[in-house]
Amino acid sequence: MMPNIAQKAVMYTVKDLLQPLVCSTSKSVQATPFTGRRIHFVGIGGSGMSGLAHMLIDFGAKVSGTDRTASPATHRLSEIGATIRYEQTAEAIPAHTEIVVCSAAIKPEHPEYAEAKRRNLEIVKYAQMLGRVMRLKHGIAISGTHGKSTTTAMVSHVLLSAGKDPSFVVGATSAQLGGSARSGAGDYFVVEACEFDRSFHNLHPRVGVILNIEEDHLDYYKNLDEIVESFAKFANQVDPSGVVITSATDENCQRATRNAEAMVETYGIDIAADWQATGIRRFQGKAHFQVVYKGKKMGRLSLSIAGRHNVGNATVAAAIATHCGVPWDQIAIAIESFKGADRRSQVIGSANGVMYVDDYGHHPTEIRATLLALREHYRPQRLVCVFQPHQHSRTRFLLDDFARSFQHADITIVPDIYFVRDSEADRKAVNSGILVERIKENGREAMYIPTFPEIVDHVLRTQQPGDLIVSMGAGPVCEVTDELVRRVRGSGPA
Numbered sequence: 001m002m003p004n005i006a007q008k009a010v011m012y013t014v015k016d017l018l019q020p021l022v023c024s025t026s027k028s029v030q031a032t033p034f035t036g037r038r039i040h041f042v043g044i045g046g047s048g049m050s051g052l053a054h055m056l057i058d059f060g061a062k063v064s065g066t067d068r069t070a071s072p073a074t075h076r077l078s079e080i081g082a083t084i085r086y087e088q089t090a091e092a093i094p095a096h097t098e099i100v101v102c103s104a105a106i107k108p109e110h111p112e113y114a115e116a117k118r119r120n121l122e123i124v125k126y127a128q129m130l131g132r133v134m135r136l137k138h139g140i141a142i143s144g145t146h147g148k149s150t151t152t153a154m155v156s157h158v159l160l161s162a163g164k165d166p167s168f169v170v171g172a173t174s175a176q177l178g179g180s181a182r183s184g185a186g187d188y189f190v191v192e193a194c195e196f197d198r199s200f201h202n203l204h205p206r207v208g209v210i211l212n213i214e215e216d217h218l219d220y221y222k223n224l225d226e227i228v229e230s231f232a233k234f235a236n237q238v239d240p241s242g243v244v245i246t247s248a249t250d251e252n253c254q255r256a257t258r259n260a261e262a263m264v265e266t267y268g269i270d271i272a273a274d275w276q277a278t279g280i281r282r283f284q285g286k287a288h289f290q291v292v293y294k295g296k297k298m299g300r301l302s303l304s305i306a307g308r309h310n311v312g313n314a315t316v317a318a319a320i321a322t323h324c325g326v327p328w329d330q331i332a333i334a335i336e337s338f339k340g341a342d343r344r345s346q347v348i349g350s351a352n353g354v355m356y357v358d359d360y361g362h363h364p365t366e367i368r369a370t371l372l373a374l375r376e377h378y379r380p381q382r383l384v385c386v387f388q389p390h391q392h393s394r395t396r397f398l399l400d401d402f403a404r405s406f407q408h409a410d411i412t413i414v415p416d417i418y419f420v421r422d423s424e425a426d427r428k429a430v431n432s433g434i435l436v437e438r439i440k441e442n443g444r445e446a447m448y449i450p451t452f453p454e455i456v457d458h459v460l461r462t463q464q465p466g467d468l469i470v471s472m473g474a475g476p477v478c479e480v481t482d483e484l485v486r487r488v489r490g491s492g493p494a
Contacts, residue, residue, distance in 0.1 A: 032059040034056050034059040034133075035060030037061045038098045039062070041066075043103035044065025045065075049101070050073035051167075051182060052126065052129060052181070053082060054181070055183040064082065064084070064093075064097065066084065066086065066087065067084070067086060072179075088111060092112060093121075098121065098122065101126060127202045130169065131204065134205065138187045138188045138189065138207075140324075141205035142191070142192055142209040142316075143192075143211070144209070145195075146212055146363060148194070149172040149341050150305075150341055151209065151317060152170045152191065153340070157338050158317055158330075159326070161334035166189065167189045169191045171192040172341040172343055174341045176338070176339050195217065197220065203234070203237065205238055207242055211247060211312075212252075212365075213228055213231050213253055216394070216398075218397040219394070219421055228256050232259065240262050242262045243265055244263070244264045245267060247268065267312060267315050275292075276315075277291055277301075277311050278290045278291075282376075289301055291318055302336040304337075305338065305340045306345055307376075308372075314335050343360040344360060345357060345359050345370060349488075353466055354464075355467070357471075358470070359471070362473050367387065367472065368405050371383065374468060378468055382411065382467045383409050383468050383470070384463070385413070386412075387413070387472045388471075388476075389473065390420070390473050390475050391418065391422055393426040395417055395430050395435060399434070403438035403439050406439055407444065413447055415477070418475030418476075432448050432450075433448045452480050455480055
C-alpha cells in the first residue's frame with residue numbers, strides 16, 4: 001500500500017508534520033514562522049540562495065542580500081521586494097536584520113559574516129535555512145553520489161507539467177524549468193540533497209530518495225562506512241508516514257535504509273524491485289520501457305535523454321509523482337518531454353559533421369556511464385573526451401577508478417586539475433600527467449595538455465567529421481566546448 005503523501009501538512013515542527021491539513025492554493029493565506037522576519041542573504045544571487053530568498057519573501061519575510069554582480073536572479077528578487085546591494089561590506093547588512101544566511105562559499109573572515117558575529121545576529125548556513133523552509137511544505141529530497149540534479153529536475157518538471165505548482169531547488173540550471181530554483185504556490189518542495197558537509201542532515205522530507213552511494217568527498221569523510229552512516233541518518237529523518245525510495249542493487253543503499261522508520265521502496269532495471277523498469281527498447285532516439293509497481297503494470301514511459309542510468313532516474317521520478325497523486329498519463333507525457341538539465345550530456349552545438357557536448361561528470365562512475373550513453377545514443381565514429389579532474393584530493397583517492405573510466409572514449413585529453421578545497425600536500429601528491437599515464441596503462445589513448453586554449457587549438461587541428469567532442473568535469477571545462485563552437489561557427493578566438 002502506498003503512503004498517502006499527497007495530503008497537505010504545513011509543518012512548523014517535526015511533530016506537526018504528522019497532522020494533515022486541508023490543501024491550500026494561495027501563497028499568502030496564512031502567517032508563517034518567517035512572516036515579518038528580517039533575513040539577510042550573503043551571496044543571494046546563487047541558484048539555491050536566490051530560490052530560497054524568493055520562497056521566504058512569499059512566506060512574508062523582509063529579505064535583503066548582497067552579491068558581487070547583478071544577475072537575472074537578483075533582478076527578479078528586487079522586483080518582488082528584496083533589497084539588494086552589490087558591495088559586500090559590513091555596512092550592507094540592514095540595521096534591523098535578525099538572521100544572516102550564508103552560502104557555503106562564505107568564510108568567517110568575510111566582512112558581512114564578521115559584522116553579523118559582532119552584532120550577535122543569528123547566522124545560518126544555506127542548508128539549515130533550506131531545512132526550516134521545507135517544514136512548511138511537503139519535502140521531496142533527492143540524494144545520491146550521482147544523478148541528483150537530473151532526477152530533481154525531472155521530478156520538478158513532472159509536477160510542474162501536472163499543475164502541482166511546486167517549489168524546487170536544483171543543483172543545475174534548466175531552460176525548461178526557467179532556471180534552477182522556483183517558488184511555487186503548491187504544496188511540494190523538491191530539493192537536491194547534498195551529502196557534502198552533511199548538508200542533507202538539515203532536511204526532514206516526506207519523500208527521501210537515495211539513488212546510489214559510493215566513495216566521494218573523501219576530503220570530508222574518512223571512508224565509505226562513514227559516508228553510508230551519513231546517508232543512513234538522512235534516511236532516518238524522512239517522516240515515518242512518508243517513503244524512502246532507493247536502489248535495489250546498491251548494497252550501500254540497502255545498508256543505509258535498513259533501519260529507516262519510513263516505508264522503504266526499491267527501484268531497479270530488469271531486476272526484482274518494488275518499482276521495476278522492464279523491456280527497454282530504443283528507437284527514434286528514445287528509450288521506451290514498461291514500469292511495474294509491486295507486480296502491477298503502471299504503464300509505459302518514453303525517455304528522450306540518453307543513458308540506461310537515466311531510465312532508472314525516470315523510474316524514480318515516476319514513483320515520486322505517483323505518490324504525489326499525478327495520473328500515469330500525465331507522468332508519461334511529462335517524462336517524454338523532459339529535455340535534461342544543463343551540463344548533463346548537454347549538446348552545445350555542431351558544425352562540419354562534429355558534435356560538441358558538455359557534461360558535469362566528475363566521478364569515475366559518472367564518467368563511465370556518460371561516455372557509454374553518448375556512444376550508444378549518438379554512435380560517433382570517434383568519441384573524444386576532454387576531462388578536467390576536479391580536486392587533487394578526489395583524483396588521488398580515486399586514481400585507480402579514474403584510470404579505468406575512459407574505456408568508451410577513443411581519445412582522452414586531460415588539462416591541469418581544477419584546484420578547490422585542496423591542501424598543498426594534496427596538490428603535490430598527484431597531477432594530470434600521472435592520471436594520463438595510468439589511463440594509458442589501461443590500454444586507452446590519452447594526452448596531457450595543460451591549458452584550455454591549447455586544448456582548443458589541438459582539437460581544431462585534429463577533429464574529423466563524425467567526431468563527438470565532450471567536455472567533462474565539475475570545473476569550468478565547459479569553456480572548451482563553448483570556445484570550439486564559437487570558433488567553428490566563424491567567431492574566431494574569444
